């Protein structure tokens with residue numbers, strides 16, 4: 001196999017790997033760079049489309065699939081079924097272009113064949129739902145791509161199982177190293193279970209409404225928040241977008257809008273969106289526990305709202321903010337972006353304290369070491385890291401590559 005990483009040897013985001021064998025080629029991930037604009041066609045990796053027989057997407061994060069809308073529609077796209085469903089559900093709310101998604105569904109340990117390539121997905125623990133590592137085999141050689149993963153989320157047992165029974169004889173391991181620029185080598189991240197306890201104490205010590213700003217698509221986090229709500233007797237308020245995303249997982253152990261302890265609150269500007277788009281069936285389907293502002297404003301302390309900026313006007317209007325608390329539960333970096341200034345100003349105006357409860361979606365250096373030594377590849381190529389230079393000191397058999405550089409496996 002001939003391999004080249006189009007983007008990712010020195011950066012997080014915009015990942016794309018091209019693999020060629022006997023004149024056939026596949027692409028693994030087709031991501032938008034973190035600072036890239038999805039309308040910028042010049043970001044699309046230059047891969048010969050005539051011989052491109054398929055694209056495999058490891059997980060539904062924009063930095064791994066965000067340029068797919070430029071892919072010709074007749075090229076199969078393999079991805080987890082829940083991941084595809086999540087993207088299809090999110091698109092009408094976010095206004096992104098709908099990418100082509102027809103092609104095989106990835107399932108844990110169920111190999112698929114794309115031309116001469118045999119691809120075996122390994123379901124992994126990550127902040128995105130339905131995330132896979134991929135074993136790619138052709139011509140007697142084996143490449144293992146870690147995708148994005150961690151070992152401290154709610155699916156950590158998947159990680160443990162993989163390192164107990166790792167794929168053997170791996171010629172090249174392409175391993176992410178997001179945490180290497182963010183964390184000292186011996187420090188580890190808190191687990192989702194620990195976060196649940198932190199949420200609990202925050203909910204217990206806040207006099208009024210708690211607003212938690214987390215990514216709706218970080219399903220592990222929504223579960224942590226929901227469980228903390230249950231344990232503190234608060235109801236979790238979600239909007240129609242969150243209700244639809246939770247439903248799109250197709251997983252009956254993930255909290256749903258109809259569950260006890262969940263309530264649908266539709267912000268005013270979302271009501272206009274529903275009307276404009278005629279989403280009445282969707283609204284109806286999630287309205288079992290629908291709640292209105294007058295009820296929330298009578299006892300804000302009984303609720304935790306999954307915060308989105310479109311909620312601010314409603315909460316202000318209904319006078320729900322006395323004694324309120326705000327929990328920031330996303331990557332620190334977004335806090336420094338200019339868009340966050342408005343939220344910071346709004347919190348200040350209402351004298352609402354901001355606390356931080358978060359854990360990474362990526363493996364700590366300690367877990368990266370466990371992962372790479374279990375797989376014990378002939379060569380380990382850094383990908384998805386802002387600190388590739390650190391690999392050499394931490395892992396064995398490191399092979400450095402530049403973006404767009406071909407090499408043979």
Ligand SMILES: [Zn+2]
Nearest residue numbers: 013061063148
């Ligand atoms: Zn990523």
Ligand SMILES: [Zn+2]
Nearest residue numbers: 059061128148
């Ligand atoms: Zn990711």
